[in-house]
Amino acid sequence: MAPVLLAVAHGSRDPAASASIRRLLRVVRSLRPELTVRCCFLDVAQPSLAQALAELSGRQPILVPLLLGTGYHIRVDLPAALAAAGLPPARLAPALGPHPLLAEALADRLTETGAPADAPVVLAGAGSSDPTALADTARMAGLLATRLGRPVTPAHLSAATPTPHQAVAALQAAGHPAVALATYLLSPGFFARRAATTPAHWTSAPLAAHPAVARLVLHRYDQARAATELTAAA
Template sequence: MLVPVAHGSRDPRSAATVRALVDEVRAQAPGLDVRPAFLDFDAPSLGEVLDGLDGPAVVVPLLLGSAYHARVDIPAVVAAAGPAHPVRVADVLGPDPRLLAVARERLAALGGEPRGIVLAGTGSGHAAANAVVHRLAGDLGAVAAFATTAPRVPEAIAALQARGAERIAVASWFLAPGRLLDRVHEQAGGVPVAEALGAHPAVAEVVLARFAAATRPLLAAAG
């Protein structure tokens, strides 16, 4: 059983995107029992899904970085639920070359050929998670910026302009639209911002790859 768990949001576009991604996962893996869950704001909660398990399960965090939610929140919910069947928590989705390819595709959809690129992510108090975004930005030929921590999008845009970049665009390191991506749009001040990764088939492939990697130990334990 696959339990993809998203953070959840007050913005309904976020849950709609998660459910569309789950539909894509199901389309790519017919017959697999896929039960989505959320940490906050949306239903069902991860605890509720774990309480209803009727067999072993793999929880796949629908998160792009390994920050607090992945390292603390999700394992704590699993431990508190005390599920009757074995549960493993898989790795987060990012970083993964397939996700970076989707970010490139969303950026290209803006049209034109930017001379300066900002890769915008959420931002975290966990320095290692932010460092991953900086590394991915380098792979993209971009500079990194964050919605919630420094360097922020206006600073990154100003730095590119200081280098002489006349056409700038912002690539999105967000899984779904929502309030934080809206904040990036506001911070960009009219500079084009690419769409979130969304329910792209390649994102679903990564979800299934994380599921498969975490399933192998469960199968080995079962004998």
């Protein structure tokens, strides 16, 4: 029996955020209907990770973080939760980003806004005090730039600079009055509302249930499952 895909989202007080995560996982299930897919949250929303692990009734999970970068949750919280449950570290998949499939989703979301193909782009990530997470956002900006064929400026909605407001303003001051903002978030909520307040002419929606994100969730699951099987065989 295949391990359960236990998707671990950040969690939010905004019910629209949880709803968007559940829509994403419905797409994941449609792509691989034979796989058991469950969801939990690190904060605020329910079920918690501890609850979800307790409800597996002995079935082994693969934890797939629905997180876009390798920050504190990936490096500390999730490995600690696995250790507390007596599960090996290999059962934790990498963060979703950075990855070319996210560049595909981001490019599609920008196209949906009607932004022209030559508009300068700012990538608005959630932000972090963790330099690894900031580096991941910068790498994602590079992947999106490759996808779009034009430069992309990374920015951060919290804890670091430049902020999206600063990045958009800098591009406008440099002679680009019409700037596009790529919202590098999975779900609606506080940060998405903040991203929508910049003076950018076009602001994309969060990635949510984009099919490329669903394919990436399954790719990360497959990566971790292969690592687990390799460890078991060693």
